[in-house]
Amino acid sequence: MKFQSRLRFPAACGLFALALAASVGGFADDARATEHQTFVIGTGNVAGVYYPAAGAICQAMNGVREAGDPTCAVVPGESSKANLAALRAEGTDFAIVQSDWQFWAQQGAEFFADPTPFTSLRSVMALHAEPLVIAVRRGGGIGALADLKGKRVSVGAPASASRGMMEVLMGALGWSMSDFGEVKEFAAPQQAAALCNSDIDAAVYAVGSPSATLAALTTRCEVSFLPLAGPEVDQLLAENKFYRTAAIPAGVYAGIDAAVPTFGVGATLVTRANMSETVVAALVTAVLENFEAFRALHPALTWLETDQMMRGGLSAPLHPAAARVFTEREGS
Incomplete structure (x- = not known):
């Protein structure tokens, strides 16, 4: 995966909606696509904020992908609790969850179907508060x-x-x-x-x-x-x-x-420790290198700052690839 070119986002919300629909539609045609073909972000209700926020992430990623690179797709979800269960069962590759649910999943809590600590849970970035x-x-x-x-x-x-x-x-x-x-x-x-x-x-x-x-x-x-x-x-x-x-x-x-x-609390993007470092690094890089355009894709992202993205409400350890990208950016 190269992901070298800079992405130019369409400004119109209508174009964003079309891009998101195309991303989701592509996944629907092959619901069990492998990690190397499609990686999936579990979100929330389509009328809420998590779903379009994930769509903004996928648009950033898909906008710089090259032939043979995996496609980012979005699926709706019921709740942070359900998203964490799907992520743990490897039904999704990433998930957007509230920061307090991230904490309790990592610690382990009796209100989860599997109450043991989700030790392989990894943070990728914090989103809006x-x-x-x-x-x-x-x-x-x-x-x-x-x-x-x-x-x-x-x-x-x-x-x-x-x-x-x-x-x-x-x-x-x-x-x-x-x-x-x-x-x-x-x-x-x-x-x-x-x-x-x-x-x-x-x-x-x-x-x-x-x-x-x-x-x-x-x-x-x-x-x-x-x-x-x-x-x-x-x-x-x-x-x-x-x-x-x-x-x-x-x-x-x-x-x-x-x-x-x-x-x-805040919305956070999480994954598992075994998620491809190449994919995680490319996702974070795509967002950060096109940050102003990314923030413009949804009103909830308007006040997002890069320094909050690696610290804001994150309790699970940063995925090593995400940590590396953030650290390199801070040092540049």
């Missing part, structure tokens, strides 16, 4: 985390990502649910109406940007996002390596004119 967002009504007297005490707060639905991160944050602060005046467990779709109608004072989300959910909320009523930073958050990050620093970007949502610091 999926941070905790705490929204409050503007003018409601809440400007910092400490102001939430005694207020009516929707902490997210049980077992949701937002609820999990909120509980971790509360633990770091030494808080319990009793510190709030009233606790609601609304799912994300219910929270906008409750917050804008003054039925609650704060709502918790876990979502990357740009988010249609946050866009709808900020156009429905005037809200602010609380900054989540400080010594307690720093300690939380040190104790939970699957979390990463993040920011809600400025100018994306109505009334949010400055970036807001926060933290959260």
Whole structure:
């Protein structure tokens, strides 16, 4: 595999969709293609972010492939848990998974069908952040985390990502649910109406940007996002390596004119230790050498930075080929 030429991406989203469809279609014609013909990235729902993000990776890879080189293909998936199971069973070659699920798979956990540590799991790169967002009504007297005490707060639905991160944050602060005046467990779709109608004072989300959910909320009523930073958050990050620093970007949502610091999980690309070093190196190289064009392929990738890609929320060791490419790039 040479992969020497630089890729020129089409700017139009329509062309991206066609390229992705062609990639997936090619795999569908030979569902058991060998590693040397097609390698497969397991993703998420086609309407979500993981599927098109993987499509951007495949477009970077396929755009510089030469005759005889393997083709990158994307398949939809149900969840990070399912993607990790498929990767472990060698049903896929790569997978996009949330960073906390990557951590638990590597460590081993009883909620997996195989609860033993996935010792051959390897990180390839970190992608976009999926941070905790705490929204409050503007003018409601809440400007910092400490102001939430005694207020009516929707902490997210049980077992949701937002609820999990909120509980971790509360633990770091030494808080319990009793510190709030009233606790609601609304799912994300219910929270906008409750917050804008003054039925609650704060709502918790876990979502990357740009988010249609946050866009709808900020156009429905005037809200602010609380900054989540400080010594307690720093300690939380040190104790939970699957979390990463993040920011809600400025100018994306109505009334949010400055970036807001926060933290959260992130999307990560993973593989197995036995994955071809040539393929892994070519994939990472294709993305990095065409980085600006890669980021332009999906809005969720807009704020991705190369230094975060080799560190952001990764708990499984970097695949040696990925580590080598990142190290060479840092030294260049």
